[in-house]
Amino acid sequence: xxxxxxxxxxxxxxxxxxxxxxxxxxxxxPRDTVTVGMAIEPAGLDPxxxxxxAIGQVTWQNIYEGLTRIDRDGAVQPxxxxxxxxxxxxxxxxFTLRDDVSFSxxxxxxxxxxxxxxxxxxxxxxxxxxKQFFATILSVEATDPQTLTVTLSQPTGNxxxxxxxxxxxxxxxxxxxxxxxxPVGTGPFELAEWRQGxxxxxRRRDDxxxxxxxxALAAATFRFLADPQAQAAAIRSGDIDAIxxxxxxxxxxxxxxxxDLTTVVGNTELKVVAGLNGxxxxxxxxxxxxxxxxxxxxxxxxEGVHAGYGEPIGSHYTPNDPGYVxxxxxxxxxxAAAKRLLAEAGYPDGFSLSIKxxxxxxxxxxxxxxxxxxxEIGVTLEIVPTEFPARWVDEVFTRxxxxxxxxxxxxxLDIGIxxxxxxxxxxxxxxxxxxxxxxxxxxxxxxxxxxYGDAQRILADEVPALYLFVMPKLGVWNAALTGxxxxxxxxxxxxxxxxxxx
Amino acid sequence: xxRMIAWRLAGLLATLLAVSVVVFLVMDVLPGDPAAxxxxxxxxxxxxxxxxxxxxxxxxxxxxxxxxxxxALTGDFGTSRTYGVPVAGxxxxxxxxxxxxxxxxxxxxxxxALPLGILAAxxxxxxxxxxxxxxxxxxxxxxxxxxxxLLILVFASxxxxxPSGGFPGWDAGIGPxxxxxxxxxxxxxxxxxxxxxxxxxxxxxxxxxxxxxxxxRAKGLTKRAAxxxxxxxxxxxxxxxxxxxxxTFLIAGAVLVENVFGLPGLGxxxxxxxxxxxxxxxxxxxxxxxxxxxxxxxxxxxSYLVLDxxxxxxx
Numbered sequence: 129x130x131x132x133x134x135x136x137x138x139x140x141x142x143x144x145x146x147x148x149x150x151x152x153x154x155x156x157x158p159r160d161t162v163t164v165g166m167a168i169e170p171a172g173l174d175p176x177x178x179x180x181x182a183i184g185q186v187t188w189q190n191i192y193e194g195l196t197r198i199d200r201d202g203a204v205q206p207x208x209x210x211x212x213x214x215x216x217x218x219x220x221x222x223f224t225l226r227d228d229v230s231f232s233x234x235x236x237x238x239x240x241x242x243x244x245x246x247x248x249x250x251x252x253x254x255x256x257x258x259k260q261f262f263a264t265i266l267s268v269e270a271t272d273p274q275t276l277t278v279t280l281s282q283p284t285g286n287x288x289x290x291x292x293x294x295x296x297x298x299x300x301x302x303x304x305x306x307x308x309x310x311p312v313g314t315g316p317f318e319l320a321e322w323r324q325g326x327x328x329x330x331r332r333r334d335d336x337x338x339x340x341x342x343x344a345l346a347a348a349t350f351r352f353l354a355d356p357q358a359q360a361a362a363i364r365s366g367d368i369d370a371i372x373x374x375x376x377x378x379x380x381x382x383x384x385x386x387x388d389l390t391t392v393v394g395n396t397e398l399k400v401v402a403g404l405n406g407x408x409x410x411x412x413x414x415x416x417x418x419x420x421x422x423x424x425x426x427x428x429x430x431e432g433v434h435a436g437y438g439e440p441i442g443s444h445y446t447p448n449d450p451g452y453v454x455x456x457x458x459x460x461x462x463x464a465a466a467k468r469l470l471a472e473a474g475y476p477d478g479f480s481l482s483i484k485x486x487x488x489x490x491x492x493x494x495x496x497x498x499x500x501x502x503x504e505i506g507v508t509l510e511i512v513p514t515e516f517p518a519r520w521v522d523e524v525f526t527r528x529x530x531x532x533x534x535x536x537x538x539x540x541l542d543i544g545i546x547x548x549x550x551x552x553x554x555x556x557x558x559x560x561x562x563x564x565x566x567x568x569x570x571x572x573x574x575x576x577x578x579x580y581g582d583a584q585r586i587l588a589d590e591v592p593a594l595y596l597f598v599m600p601k602l603g604v605w606n607a608a609l610t611g612x613x614x615x616x617x618x619x620x621x622x623x624x625x626x627x628x629x630x
Numbered sequence: 631x632x633r634m635i636a637w638r639l640a641g642l643l644a645t646l647l648a649v650s651v652v653v654f655l656v657m658d659v660l661p662g663d664p665a666a667x668x669x670x671x672x673x674x675x676x677x678x679x680x681x682x683x684x685x686x687x688x689x690x691x692x693x694x695x696x697x698x699x700x701x702a703l704t705g706d707f708g709t710s711r712t713y714g715v716p717v718a719g720x721x722x723x724x725x726x727x728x729x730x731x732x733x734x735x736x737x738x739x740x741x742x743a744l745p746l747g748i749l750a751a752x753x754x755x756x757x758x759x760x761x762x763x764x765x766x767x768x769x770x771x772x773x774x775x776x777x778x779x780l781l782i783l784v785f786a787s788x789x790x791x792x793p794s795g796g797f798p799g800w801d802a803g804i805g806p807x808x809x810x811x812x813x814x815x816x817x818x819x820x821x822x823x824x825x826x827x828x829x830x831x832x833x834x835x836x837x838x839x840x841x842x843x844x845x846x847r848a849k850g851l852t853k854r855a856a857x858x859x860x861x862x863x864x865x866x867x868x869x870x871x872x873x874x875x876x877x878t879f880l881i882a883g884a885v886l887v888e889n890v891f892g893l894p895g896l897g898x899x900x901x902x903x904x905x906x907x908x909x910x911x912x913x914x915x916x917x918x919x920x921x922x923x924x925x926x927x928x929x930x931x932x933s934y935l936v937l938d939x940x941x942x943x944x945x
Binding site: 177180253259309322324367515550 | 663895
């Protein structure tokens with residue numbers, strides 16, 4: 129007769145008793161991993177090599193850090209640079225760097241590393257997508273291992289802000305060339321695995337330098353789901369814990385009713401603007417551009433395009449940006465006044481124009497709403513579908529072959545693009561250029577914001593592009609999850625403060 | 631028969647070469663400079679020039695073609711511009727999802743469609759025929775991504791018994807991997823099965839009116855025996871052709887379903903490479919897909935020889 133292990137059932141029964149008595153203690157393990165859903169997979173993992181915002185949304189603050197960083201309110205904070213001093217003339221920045229920082233491959237971070245990073249970004253062969261940030265840097269010197277001296281050719285009031293960007297994160301010479309696939313940074317996480325087309329997994333570093341900012345999460349996964357229906361199903365079924373930027377506003381309202389989900393509508397830096405080709409008639413006449421702007425009821429447009437989520441803007445600036453001025457009242461919705469202005473400009477019977485429209489749904493819907501509004505003042509708008517980015521970059525951005533176009537400009541504080549003579553708007557105004565130069569070279573922060581105010585007012589007045597709305601950040605996540613950013617002062621998914629509340 | 635196979639093989643190779651040239655030329659005339667796309671809307675001319683140099687886009691067309699084909703022949707399929715990893719590995723990873731998915735879907739489709747189609751044809755006009763054609767009609771009208779959404783809604787969101795999407799990878803175990811592929815396979819199979827049911831039904835009906843079936847019946851075979859021994863084998867030719875077409879569609883055209891289920895398959899790789907203007911990945915994927923289509927067609931042709939004795943005799 130086989131021997132029966134009599135002890136086992138007893139043990140099992142005991143275990144069940146204990147489990148029943150202390151359900152929390154035995155059964156509930158503290159959750160320390162999170163799965164975040166994103167619509168677009170990053171192209172590479174090196175934000176200093178390519179522009180797509182998804183790169184920064186995965187890596188910035190998680191894997192890479194900068195000399196400075198931007199916090200959730202959009203303010204510049206110290207990071208790898210502990211502190212700095214700026215010379216009276218605004219031309220010399222002396223950074224004191226932290227001495228306890230190492231990259232995830234074990235290499236120490238020093239002033240030499242910082243010098244390497246900045247010289248690489250501004251160098252001849254640099255493919256940094258924001259190379260212009262570094263244009264005013266004359267020289268970078270590692271005075272000693274903890275001191276970095278940056279000398280400028282002209283005062284650059286935004287320098288500390290630019291240095292906080294994904295494009296300016298600190299990289300280490302030995303791994304810089306392979307960061308695109310195997311990213312190495314000083315951040316709290318490192319790459320565990322990238323399953324291309326599906327997911328990117330990060331794990332917490334044990335040797336992270338900043339004890340105050342040590343993440344609660346042991347690991348995090350970014351999953352890529354382009355389809356909004358699939359996103360909704362994944363968050364409902366719990367396969368994904370958070371979707372910081374939900375893709376479809378019309379499905380979002382239904383998620384707002386789910387008890388175990390938190391929904392937060394925040395702001396982004398994405399300015400949806402309908403750019404006009406100022407190089408050609410009749411768009412070279414400010415009166416025509418103003419008339420087009422006055423024909424559009426921005427609130428109704430947001431209702432039609434984005435189920436009412438989003439905030440109207442009157443210039444190329446968002447409420448997140450420092451020094452924002454609300455200029456939506458400069459050219460308010462007034463079709464009668466728009467018609468008078470068109471007649472004054474020599475178009476009493478209106479005219480026809482085309483809008484080159486990327487395939488993104490916000491762009492298509494906006495173009496359709498614009499079509500209806502412009503028809504009211506006798507202007508016929510023909511919608512020309514134009515694939516983004518390839519065809520759009522080629523036709524609109526490079527060859528300036530368009531009347532009107534529509535795109536969401538993602539870069540924070542990019543109002544300076546209107547001062548570029550070769551930019552697609554074809555906008556030229558010495559007063560505007562002067563305001564931008566004054567803002568960018570101001571050493572006094574107040575002065576800088578005041579000049580940005582001037583620049584905003586000039587654009588609102590002259591309307592080189594129709595300023596429509598700021599894209600909302602439709603966040604949805606598990607109600608037990610805390611610490612995700614509600615607004616997006618810079619495109620990112622900083623997971624440092626994310627934790628489970630139970 | 632061997633000579634015929636040899637001829638077909640030679641034709642296959644010639645087609646592949648022609649396809650590779652066409653693929654390369656088509657990629658080159660696509661609008662959009664890959665470097666400009668990588669650098670985005672704040673690109674500066676000097677940065678653009680530096681990146682073009684780094685990517686080798688300044689090289690003349692014939693040189694780039696030679697480099698690509700030369701590499702492919704020696705097993706080097708290049709490096710993805712988007713991901714920075716070898717394309718060969720990337721494609722293998724995707725095939726590890728797409729091939730099992732396509733096989734599951736096609737098996738399911740055949741298992742559903744053949745019996746239904748034969749049943750409908752053999753009892754033409756009966757309740758079974760009306761029911762089968764009705765279901766097939768509805769199935770043809772349902773797009774597979776919509777079926778997919780429906781399946782997610784029922785089995786993932788409401789019942790919570792299946793994953794809503796994503797692919798855990800084969801290293802997570804056979805069970806989870808197959809579970810992840812089941813709903814997408816069903817979504818792909820249902821509309822395909824509907825088409826196949828109709829094809830099978832009409833093919834069997836056609837054959838039932840042929841002289842040889844009448845002869846078989848005159849010889850004294852029962853209706854059932856005539857159906858299975860003579861009608862069905864002969865009706866298989868058009869059915870196999872459609873299965874071949876469906877298989878190639880499942881490899882290349884399952885993009886929408888892959889999208890709905892968030893599956894990293896070959897179709898989504900192709901679309902993403904197109905959007906990012908990742909030329910080398912596009913070239914390799916299109917070449918692979920063309921090869922698959924040509925090879926499947928070749929196999930379908932061979933299966934004719936097996937299925938139809940008349941063709942064998944003339945070959």
